[in-house]
Amino acid sequence: MDLYEYQGKELFATVGLPVPRGMVAVTPEEAKAAAAQIGGRVVVKAQVQVGGRGKAGGVKLADGPAEARSVAEQIIGMDIHGHTVHRVLVEEASDIAREMYAALILDRGAKKVLAMLSGIGGMDIEQVAHEHPEALSRVWVDPLAGWSDYVSRRLCFGAGLGAELVRPMSDVFTKLWDAFTRYEATLVEVNPLILTADGRLVALDSKFSVDNNSLYRQPAVAAMRDVEAADPQEQMALERGVTYVKLDGDIGVLGNGAGLVMSTLDVVADAGGAPANFLDVGGGAKAEEIVSALEVITSDPKVKAIFFNIFGGITRCDEVANGVLTAVAQMGITMPIVVRLDGTHDVEGREILAQADVPNLFVEATMLAAADKAVALAAGRES
Ligand code: GDP
Ligand code: MN
Numbered sequence: 001m002d003l004y005e006y007q008g009k010e011l012f013a014t015v016g017l018p019v020p021r022g023m024v025a026v027t028p029e030e031a032k033a034a035a036a037q038i039g040g041r042v043v044v045k046a047q048v049q050v051g052g053r054g055k056a057g058g059v060k061l062a063d064g065p066a067e068a069r070s071v072a073e074q075i076i077g078m079d080i081h082g083h084t085v086h087r088v089l090v091e092e093a094s095d096i097a098r099e100m101y102a103a104l105i106l107d108r109g110a111k112k113v114l115a116m117l118s119g120i121g122g123m124d125i126e127q128v129a130h131e132h133p134e135a136l137s138r139v140w141v142d143p144l145a146g147w148s149d150y151v152s153r154r155l156c157f158g159a160g161l162g163a164e165l166v167r168p169m170s171d172v173f174t175k176l177w178d179a180f181t182r183y184e185a186t187l188v189e190v191n192p193l194i195l196t197a198d199g200r201l202v203a204l205d206s207k208f209s210v211d212n213n214s215l216y217r218q219p220a221v222a223a224m225r226d227v228e229a230a231d232p233q234e235q236m237a238l239e240r241g242v243t244y245v246k247l248d249g250d251i252g253v254l255g256n257g258a259g260l261v262m263s264t265l266d267v268v269a270d271a272g273g274a275p276a277n278f279l280d281v282g283g284g285a286k287a288e289e290i291v292s293a294l295e296v297i298t299s300d301p302k303v304k305a306i307f308f309n310i311f312g313g314i315t316r317c318d319e320v321a322n323g324v325l326t327a328v329a330q331m332g333i334t335m336p337i338v339v340r341l342d343g344t345h346d347v348e349g350r351e352i353l354a355q356a357d358v359p360n361l362f363v364e365a366t367m368l369a370a371a372d373k374a375v376a377l378a379a380g381r382e383s
Contacts, residue, residue, distance in 0.1 A: 043059060
């Protein structure tokens, strides 16, 4: 899960990492009030989860409340690289002496956290790495050893920072590491990390991504989830504990077991169709589990046909067949559903479905035949 700048800064503040004083505003009037409360010169910043806001005109300085109101009016509602601005962060303006770059990134390949520091910041790190490769310092941190001042020193000397910055920068990185580990982040990036005219290091921006699998034990972070921005099906699946990933086709796919569902996506694509989702119902055959899964799938208006792929191992196909019938009857689904049943008690399962004689239910014994059928039905070539 990616956080907005203001949320990342809230987390920074909890570990004592200095951030400018600021408030979130949803309307120009609120931005004006925020500027009045903060006092002096402020900066008004678009809150969207995309970089390059500065260049796109989403970050503007204002001399006081009246100007804060007028720049907020320009920024709220603006489109920045496909993201509409709904909120702005109003902050006390900083007097910048130097812009630097600091980051901690989970490097999955190395199975370590990669710490990066550059004495040049404010622009894309790719650009820094390209134009000033000597300015970017990288150190991999052993997760079991954790952070130590020695890592900070290596980063600072590697980036060519002056000796006077080593201590304060070590302090910043210790706190960044604290935030990274405490909130189970996969990425924490500060660009720019500034040196103010009066010699303080301050996090002027924040990019913060946390591991979704940790959210159950990170209530403060989980509460930051942006329900508005979330995909409605993925949000629904999350609330119901259904393992679901939205895709962009029109054939709803569900099956028992992640591997089987992934193969099903391939088979649908191979048959010339486009899957609308990935959904693993697990080993369950209970009607209520199938209802939950089908409700998530059918709430996607793009879905025109459903392909339910079951391979019965421990799960028995006759029990799944009964679950499917109960779910379909209960939900009153009218779109075509292709069911492939194979494995334990498959003959009985197919028999149960055939006996029920539901007009929009099609039963197939193989995955390929079922995929062809689902693709034809979604395309309206069969009924
Ligand atoms: P981004 O463009 O989306 O990465 O947004 P940033 O938060 O990094 O802001 C972009 C740039 O705006 C920074 O690199 C700064 O140069 C400038 N900026 C942001 N806040 C202030 C501020 O308080 N004072 C001044 N003078 N410049 C600022
Ligand atoms: Mn930035």
